[in-house]
Every structure is written in C-alpha cells, then in structure tokens.
Amino acid sequence: MKSRRDFLLKLGGSALTLPIVSALTPAEAATPPADKQLRVALVGLGSYADRVATAMKDCKLAKLVGGVTGTPEKIDKWSGKFGLDKANFYDYKDFEKIKENPNIDAVYITLPNSMHHEYTLRAAKMGKHVICEKPMSVSVKEAQEMIAACKKANVKLYIGYRLHFEPYTRELIRMRESGELGKIMHVNTYDGFKSGDPKQWRLKKALAGGGALMDVGIYCINGARYATGEEPIWVSAEEAKTDPVKFKEVDETVTWQMGFPSGAIASCATTYNFNNFERLYVIGEKGFVELGPAFGYGPIKGRTHKGEMSWDTSKMHQTWQMDGMADCILNGKPEPNISGEEGLKDMKVIEAIYKSIAAGGKKIMV
The missing domain is CATH 3.40.50.720 (NAD(P)-binding Rossmann-like Domain)
Structure with a gap:
C-alpha cells in the first residue's frame, strides 16, 4: 500500500x-x-x-x-x-x-x-x-x-x-460496582445516525469491515458490557436494509440481543438509516441509570432513580481520554478497560452477531 x-x-x-x-x-x-x-x-x-x-x-x-x-x-x-x-x-x-x-x-x-x-x-x-x-x-x-x-x-x-474516561459513564460504572443498582436485570442500548455521502469509506467493506455495527454498534456492545459487569455468552441478531444500493457492501440496521451469565438480557440496535437514536438504559433490582445522549461526543445527559445526574461537561471527551491514557502509561494508573484485550472482547461479540445474521437470527454462543 x-x-x-x-x-x-x-x-x-x-x-x-x-x-x-x-x-x-x-x-x-x-x-x-x-x-x-x-x-x-x-x-x-x-x-x-x-x-x-x-x-x-x-x-x-x-x-x-x-x-x-x-x-x-x-x-x-x-x-x-x-x-x-x-x-x-x-x-x-x-x-x-x-x-x-x-x-x-x-x-x-x-x-x-x-x-x-x-x-x-x-x-x-x-x-x-x-x-x-x-x-x-x-x-x-x-x-x-x-x-x-x-x-x-x-x-x-x-x-x-x-467513554471509559467520561464522567457520566464513570458514574454509571461506579453505581453498578458499588451495588447501588442491585442485581442488573436488563439493559437497553442503541446508537445510530443517518449516513450521508454514499462514497465515504465507511460504506466500503474493504476499508470499514462492516457498517453501522462496526462503527457505532460497538458502543452498544461495550455499553452493555460495562453496564452489567459481565461478558455476553450468546447473541441473536437480525439485519434490515432499506437501501440495498447505498448499503450494498455493509450493514445498514442491526438489532440483536445478548445474554449474560447472571441471566440479564441486553436488547440492542444500531443504524445508518436515521438520527436521534442514542440511549443506554440500565435496570437493576434497586434502581436504574439512563444516559441519553449516551455515546456521542457530548454533552452526555443522564438520570437515575435518585434524580438528574450532573457532572462536568466542559471538556471534550478526547481531553479526558488522552490525559487518562497518558496517566496510565506514565504514572501506572490502573487501566479502566481500554486495553487491546478489551477491544478483542468487543470484536468477538461483533463476529458472533454477524454469524447470527448469516444464520437467520440463530442464537450464537460467544
């Protein structure tokens, strides 16, 4: 090349x-x-x-x-x-x-x-x-x-x-880890937008590897994982395509479920077909957290069973990210699940979702 x-x-x-x-x-x-x-x-x-x-x-x-x-x-x-x-x-x-x-x-x-x-x-x-x-x-x-x-x-x-350095997301994780939410029962997460230029690299499989799922659906996968504190053990997925010309090479809209060892289920969706589609809703036995917007560049907003969330939104997410990563490398600060191994876990779920789509929605073990 x-x-x-x-x-x-x-x-x-x-x-x-x-x-x-x-x-x-x-x-x-x-x-x-x-x-x-x-x-x-x-x-x-x-x-x-x-x-x-x-x-x-x-x-x-x-x-x-x-x-x-x-x-x-x-x-x-x-x-x-x-x-x-x-x-x-x-x-x-x-x-x-x-x-x-x-x-x-x-x-x-x-x-x-x-x-x-x-x-x-x-x-x-x-x-x-x-x-x-x-x-x-x-x-x-x-x-x-x-x-x-x-x-x-x-x-x-x-x-x-x-997002692993973003304050609203960090607070969601803290609440789950502290037990304030109780046992996690269900997660609802979706993210997407209406894709523009049909010639962009994101619609070319040789460059993108996939469509909406690879691009923004990964936020839904990662979000469900940090919301439950578990790894999914199975997935079941379907794809819908309204524009087979524009999305000839990649997926347009994907819906899927993920099952976790505790019995919690995550219902997820991603799309390249429409806007105003961004949410992470976590339901536990003792309470809930809802972020919406949840995955974009901000500002992220949220509420819990205790009321509205309020964290600093004055910085760009990438400022927190780059300072946080530098802190890990330079000062040995514990890594908040940003390693290559973390990325590999998401890739395993993505591959399982594509396998389920190819199998007509069949449940695939991760």
Missing part, C-alpha cells in the same frame, strides 16, 4: 472479562496530576484526528507533537494550526522513521478500520506505544495479532474507548 490517500482514492473509484477498574473517579479522570507528558503523533490526519488534536490543546499529561499523512499539504496546515514542528511529520512510506525520533512516545491510529492492524504491528516494531481507534480491527484474528505484537515489543496497546 503506497499511502492511505492512494488506497482511499483507488477504492472510492470502485463501486471485557469485567469488572471495570474503579480507581478513577470522574473528578480524578478530569484532573490528572501534571508531572510528565506523553508525546503523541496522530496516524491519519482526517476529521477525527482533528477532533483529537483540538481536544489535546487542553491536556495536561498528553501532548500532540506530530502526525503521519499521505497528503503533504496537510503538514503546513497542521503545523500552523496546532503549533507543531514539521520535523515530526511523516509520510506513510517512511512511517518507520518514527523509530528514530525520541520526541514521539506513542502513535494514535485514526485510519480506516481495515488499516488498524497493519499500522499497529508496524508501530509496535518501532517500540512505540499504540493507541488505536475503535473498532480495533476488522476481525478477531487481527485483534489477537495486534495484542501479540505489542506484548512482544513490550509496548502498551490501548483502544480509543473515550
């Missing part, structure tokens, strides 16, 4: 075992100690990378220092916009030169899903810590190889689960 840009242009022309660690309270996640900084280069300077870079302006422990792009003109734009040294920018073909740069400690891979595997393996060989955007890969096999490569290189592999 010459570059991400070349690949995109070419393709465009063609048709958790839990419990979650509770050491981080919302307040601690929002204000980590500022003693050292993790120096990060973003791999793939698209729209999400821009969001991460903007959020990192307010970070205390993480610092953006460079990037990797197949579009040379972006170097001038990014170095000017974010005050970065041009010496810390690279092309995909000379990606390995980052190994020689002592000013880069970690890379954050924000490329299309199918490229996560390759660049994680390449980064690990360079001895750099890896943050990989979700989903971590397009298959269980790739996820396992990514974990093995980072372990062999003795570098950290974190998945971009920004």
